Amino acid sequence: xxxxxxxxxxxxxxxxxxxxxxxxxxxxxxxxxxxxxxxxxxxxxxxxxxxxxxxxxxxxxxxxxxxxxxxxxxxxxxxxxxxxxxxxxxxxxxxxxxxxxxxxxxxxxxxxxxxxxxxxxxxxxxxxxxxxxxxxxxxxxxxxxxxxxxxxxxxxxxxxxxxxxxxxxxxxxxxxxxxxxxxxxxxxxxxxxxxxxxxxxxxxxxxxxxxxxxxxxxxxxxxxxxxxxxxxxxx
Numbered sequence: 187x188x189x190x191x192x193x194x195x196x197x198x199x200x201x202x203x204x205x206x207x208x209x210x211x212x213x214x215x216x217x218x219x220x221x222x223x224x225x226x227x228x229x230x231x232x233x234x235x236x237x238x239x240x241x242x243x244x245x246x247x248x249x250x251x252x253x254x255x256x257x258x259x260x261x262x263x264x265x266x267x268x269x270x271x272x273x274x275x276x277x278x279x280x281x282x283x284x285x286x287x288x289x290x291x292x293x294x295x296x297x298x299x300x301x302x303x304x305x306x307x308x309x310x311x312x313x314x315x316x317x318x319x320x321x322x323x324x325x326x327x328x329x330x331x332x333x334x335x336x337x338x339x340x341x342x343x344x345x346x347x348x349x350x351x352x353x354x355x356x357x358x359x360x361x362x363x364x365x366x367x368x369x370x371x372x373x374x375x376x377x378x379x380x381x382x383x384x385x386x387x388x389x390x391x392x393x394x395x396x397x398x399x400x401x402x403x404x405x406x407x408x409x410x411x412x413x414x415x416x417x418x419x420x421x
């Protein structure tokens with residue numbers, strides 16, 4: 187991506203989110219700062235990852251759930267801006283596309299997902315290729331006259347039912363639920379939560395992983411989701 191391809195003033199977006207970080211509602215039915223959390227390492231530093239068959243969603247999901255149980259954690263977190271090694275099982279990703287642009291909130295399938303503030307449904311679709319998002323919803327928000335978007339990936343198929351573009355969404359409203367490994371793009375059970383400053387003309391889909399060679403441009407376009415999630419353990 188060229189620098190000029192990134193529209194909008196993303197410094198303003200980040201400043202706006204930071205200024206308003208105390209107004210955002212929950213995204214899942216738990217308080218991140220009152221529950222036990224385990225932050226996963228999906229980089230080359232994690233020796234255990236190298237032993238998993240990443241082509242098998244069952245194996246990956248089993249590893250994640252086993253780790254949470256051993257660590258006595260209710261919620262797992264996959265980090266923003268992490269240089270990951272877990273994408274090479276899918277033809278969707280080149281060897282250079284390794285930088286994660288969202289935060290993964292790891293909870294069981296069926297867990298409800300809420301909108302943290304008022305908005306409208308920008309777009310939605312089922313990105314059902316192996317290694318993709320599966321059912322995906324993008325919600326458009328405006329805060330202090332700054333427009334931005336939140337993408338929710340790896341949802342259930344039922345989450346797309348009854349949706350229409352332009353449909354109003356209220357803060358705290360259930361927008362969907364986490365999908366299982368058979369519908370969510372063949373991943374462990376979680377919701378991918380990503381802030382986007384400009385959809386670049388896309389609908390129902392947006393890159394959630396960037397090339398390491400374009401890391402800074404994409405991170406400016408997609409600022410840290412913890413500006414909304416407010417997870418103390420990630421600060």
